[in-house]
Amino acid sequence: xxxxxxxxxxxxxxxxxxxxxxxxxxxxxxxxxxxxxxxxxxxxxxxxxxxxxxxxxxxxxxxxxxxxxxxxxxxxxxxxxxxxxxxxxxxxxxxxxxxxxxxxxxxxxxxxxxxxxxxxxxxxxxxxxxxxxxxxxxxxxxxxxxxxxxxxxxxxxxxxxxxxxxxxxxxxxxxxxxxxxxxxxxxxxxxxxxxxxxxxxxxxxxxxxxxxxxxxxxxxxxxxxxxxxxxxxxxxxxxxxxxxxxxxxxxxxxxxxxxxxxxxxxxxxxxxxxxxxxxxxxxxxxxxxxxxxxxxxxxxxxxxxxxxxxxxxxxxxxxxxxxxxxxxxxxxxxxxxxxxxxxxxxxxxxxxxxxxxxxxxxxxxxxxxxxxxxxxxxxxxxxxxxxxxxxxxxxxxxxxxxxxxxxxxxxxxxxxxxxxxxxxxxxxxxxxxxxxxxxxxxxxxxxxxxxxxxxxxxxxxxxx
Amino acid sequence: xxxxxxxxxxxxxxxxxxxxxxxxxxxxxxxxxxxxxxxxxxxxxxxxxxxxxxxxxxxxxxxxxxxxxxxxxxxxxxxxxxxxxxxxxxxxxxxxxxxxxxxxxxxxxxxxxxxxxxxxxxxxxxxxxxxxxxxxxxxxxxxxxxxxxxxxxxxxxxxxxxxxxxxxxxxxxxxxxxxxxxxxxxxxxxxx
Numbered sequence: 056x057x058x059x060x061x062x063x064x065x066x067x068x069x070x071x072x073x074x075x076x077x078x079x080x081x082x083x084x085x086x087x088x089x090x091x092x093x094x095x096x097x098x099x100x101x102x103x104x105x106x107x108x109x110x111x112x113x114x115x116x117x118x119x120x121x122x123x124x125x126x127x128x129x130x131x132x133x134x135x136x137x138x139x140x141x142x143x144x145x146x147x148x149x150x151x152x153x154x155x156x157x158x159x160x161x162x163x164x165x166x167x168x169x170x171x172x173x174x175x176x177x178x179x180x181x182x183x184x185x186x187x188x189x190x191x192x193x194x195x196x197x198x199x200x201x202x203x204x205x206x207x208x209x210x211x212x213x214x215x216x217x218x219x220x221x222x223x224x225x226x227x228x229x230x231x232x233x234x235x236x237x238x239x240x241x242x243x244x245x246x247x248x249x250x251x252x253x254x255x256x257x258x259x260x261x262x263x264x265x266x267x268x269x270x271x272x273x274x275x276x277x278x279x280x281x282x283x284x285x286x287x288x289x290x291x292x293x294x295x296x297x298x299x300x301x302x303x304x305x306x307x308x309x310x311x312x313x314x315x316x317x318x319x320x321x322x323x324x325x326x327x328x329x330x331x332x333x334x335x336x337x338x339x340x341x342x343x344x345x346x347x348x349x350x351x352x353x354x355x356x357x358x359x360x361x362x363x364x365x366x367x368x369x370x371x372x373x374x375x376x377x378x379x380x381x382x383x384x385x386x387x388x389x390x391x392x393x394x395x396x397x398x399x400x401x402x403x404x405x406x407x408x409x410x411x412x413x414x415x416x417x418x419x420x421x422x423x424x425x426x427x428x429x430x431x432x433x434x435x436x437x438x439x440x441x442x443x444x445x446x447x448x449x450x451x452x453x454x455x456x457x458x459x460x461x462x463x464x465x466x467x468x469x470x471x472x473x474x475x476x477x478x479x480x481x482x483x484x485x486x487x488x489x490x491x492x493x494x495x496x497x498x499x500x501x502x503x504x505x506x507x508x509x510x511x512x513x514x515x516x517x518x519x
Numbered sequence: 520x521x522x523x524x525x526x527x528x529x530x531x532x533x534x535x536x537x538x539x540x541x542x543x544x545x546x547x548x549x550x551x552x553x554x555x556x557x558x559x560x561x562x563x564x565x566x567x568x569x570x571x572x573x574x575x576x577x578x579x580x581x582x583x584x585x586x587x588x589x590x591x592x593x594x595x596x597x598x599x600x601x602x603x604x605x606x607x608x609x610x611x612x613x614x615x616x617x618x619x620x621x622x623x624x625x626x627x628x629x630x631x632x633x634x635x636x637x638x639x640x641x642x643x644x645x646x647x648x649x650x651x652x653x654x655x656x657x658x659x660x661x662x663x664x665x666x667x668x669x670x671x672x673x674x675x676x677x678x679x680x681x682x683x684x685x686x687x688x689x690x691x692x693x694x695x696x697x698x699x700x701x702x703x704x705x706x707x708x709x710x711x
Contacts, residue, residue: 123682185686192693199700206701210659213697214650217663220690221643221670228677245628 058103058129059120066169073162080158087161091145098138127176135511136292147281155388163197171289180297181227184220191216198274208273211266222253261324271340280380283343284373314355319448321348326455333395342419346372366508371426375415378490382411400471405478407487416460418494426497525634532558532638536645578688582695589699614644642669660698
């Protein structure tokens with residue numbers, strides 16, 4: 056038994072089986088929950104390279120598998136991202152409501168998760184571009200719901216992410232030739248430019264970001280929440296693995312400032328655009344930009360502290376986005392218009408969904424006592440001594456996002472004569488309250504998360 | 520060029536690219552794209568193995584047929600007016616001029632032959648233009664397929680890994696499947 060067989064091939068096989076049994080939607084969901092839960096537990100407890108004990112049976116749990124001459128390898132350092140992906144899948148399957156989410160979500164989400172993990176596992180890393188593209192194509196199958204649904208955002212998502220494929224593959228080919236002689240500056244520069252373009256499109260860096268808000272406005276917010284909880288996380292790890300595997304790039308003096316500049320640009324872009332945004336689904340997309348910008352900054356620090364912070368940031372990021380998207384889904388299910396002008400006094404009709412939106416956005420903005428705050432504070436402290444300009448940029452971006460949250464808050468709590476009511480159903484109230492409490496607890500006791508993650512973040516990638 | 524016949528093939532590809540970008544009807548676009556696929560095959564077969572080149576041709580034809588048989592709600596929106604056609608033709612023409620003027624440098628950089636570099640770059644450029652100029656899903660999907668066709672001429676010449684080429688073929692076909700899925704009209708019960 057090998058790790059890629061367990062976390063890539065098996066979920067793909069399960070996805071194929073579940074696709075054939077879609078009419079039994081409850082069974083499909085329970086099977087999905089069971090599988091994703093088991094895969095998460097194995098990722099948490101079972102080290103790669105050791106013996107897997109199931110009763111009296113002992114299985115050697117190796118890290119690699121060969122398919123058509125290419126190696127797929129998942130090491131202990133990848134267990135954190137495997138756990139993140141399958142835990143997120145488990146969480147979304149748990150929250151899934153058949154009234155608002157199509158049943159194809161279960162099989163397709165397994166296939167997407169497996170393909171994204173295979174992108175992380177494939178050697179050499181540049182081939183991950185093709186696997187990410189395949190995952191993107193499955194994402195489109197997932198988000199297309201009805202024949203009359205507008206498709207401009209989906210098409211733009213397809214175009215941009217398909218454009219990243221030739222860029223990264225081409226860079227890989229150039230690097231293949233240039234690796235032998237690292238003194239060939241022209242080829243290395245060309246490879247770096249193509250890589251930069253490919254990664255920028257993947258992560259929606261300004262000016263390649265326009266597909267993200269459009270996509271968010273077009274698709275079901277629940278599905279958006281799932282896709283953008285796992286896609287940027289896996290892509291960031293692919294990039295980190297990639298940086299750590301190329302010595303000439305790792306040792307390049309321009310790498311750190313370049314990543315920091317891209318990070319600042321992303322945070323400022325997210326802050327500025329969100330502060331003037333009126334559609335809440337598009338606002339959700341700017342949270343993705345903001346978080347990715349901060350993540351790039353943590354990578355750019357090229358230190359153990361930076362990488363630990365990156366690992367720690369994923370939990371508040373995913374919980375925050377999940378709560379935000381779930382709250383929007385509740386409003387959408389109740390036919391509430393998702394444009395800010397229609398939100399006046401929304402708290403009187405949907406108090407829990409409104410609170411869910413506000414708390415998640417405040418957490419993402421780094422508001423004190425919420426889950427995002429300790430991460431933002433540590434990052435700003437790490438940066439404080441080195442770069443004041445970057446620090447100002449980050450704070451400006453956060454301030455922009457905070458302005459967006461306050462604007463939303465003012466509209467939502469605006470006093471009117473409307474009577475108080477609870478528009479959400481009881482299970483929704485429970486989920487929303489749990490999310491809010493979780494973000495509060497993580498903000499009040501940040502060491503719990505840090506300790507949990509430190510168990511898995513032992514083999515950090517080498518970036519310096 | 521390695522053989523004088525390739526001058527003819529490359530020239531015909533350039534003409535087919537103008538045909539592709541200026542076409543107003545779905546049928547005409549499909550014919551233009553088929554012509555490009557066959558001409559690209561005639562070049563690829565000289566540098567790749569027969570099986571490899573045929574696989575790429577069959578994949579292209581399958582993708583195209585998939586788009587052709589998709590029941591769509593309406594004809595291509597609007598068509599291209601006179602000034603629009605001139606603008607598209609000029610954009611493609613200028614791109615080809617730029618590619619021609621830098622051809623020796625790019626051919627040397629890519630370590631390929633002129634008959635591979637010239638069609639691949641011009642097809643890539645045409646794909647970009649189709650994506651950039653259109654809002655219609657059919658043209659956008661065809662643009663993406665055109666772009667990938669151009670890219671594959673270069674990439675498959677340098678990368679012979681079976682897995683990667685199989686995955687690229689899967690991507691090519693899946694884009695056509697997704698395009699077909701996106702272009703499907705709403706069923707009567709889905710219409711508001």
